[in-house]
Amino acid sequence: MADDPTRDNKRFDPMEPWRGMRDVYLDAWGKTMVDMVNSEAYAQASGAMLDNYLTISSPFREAVEKAMLKTLEQLAMPSRADVVSIAERMTNIEMRLDDLDAKLDNIQRLIVQAGAPPRPQPGKAPQAAEKKSSNAKPAKRGKK
Numbered sequence: 145m146a147d148d149p150t151r152d153n154k155r156f157d158p159m160e161p162w163r164g165m166r167d168v169y170l171d172a173w174g175k176t177m178v179d180m181v182n183s184e185a186y187a188q189a190s191g192a193m194l195d196n197y198l199t200i201s202s203p204f205r206e207a208v209e210k211a212m213l214k215t216l217e218q219l220a221m222p223s224r225a226d227v228v229s230i231a232e233r234m235t236n237i238e239m240r241l242d243d244l245d246a247k248l249d250n251i252q253r254l255i256v257q258a259g260a261p262p263r264p265q266p267g268k269a270p271q272a273a274e275k276k277s278s279n280a281k282p283a284k285r286g287k288k
Contacts, residue, residue: 216223
């Protein structure tokens with residue numbers, strides 16, 4: 145039994161000590177990196193690098209935007225600014241229509257409260273006009 149390669153029904157794994165060392169090493173590096181990233185010096189260094197990157201890349205970005213605008217213009221396609229402008233206009237129109245609808249509802253409510261008969265809705269013929277037209281000759285309908 146001393147020569148048995150298994151102990152407690154587990155096979156011997158020669159890589160297990162290496163895995164243990166790897167896990168301890170990665171945990172130590174992880175803790176060190178978290179401490180470093182959470183420091184003020186790291187935040188300042190990252191901010192400086194980002195500022196430099198944005199300063200350096202600005203002319204390239206502007207050149208790409210100009211080229212894209214010219215390309216879209218030649219293809220008769222709207223740019224992002226055109227689409228945003230149209231969306232803002234449509235939103236403004238929608239808000240004005242909502243305001244007009246609310247005002248018309250308010251006017252209609254006031255008319256009903258005053259006791260005056262409400263005006264007929266568009267597309268509906270008034271009943272009094274139908275009675276008068278029944279005595280008259282029916283209108284001929286023809287193709288235009």
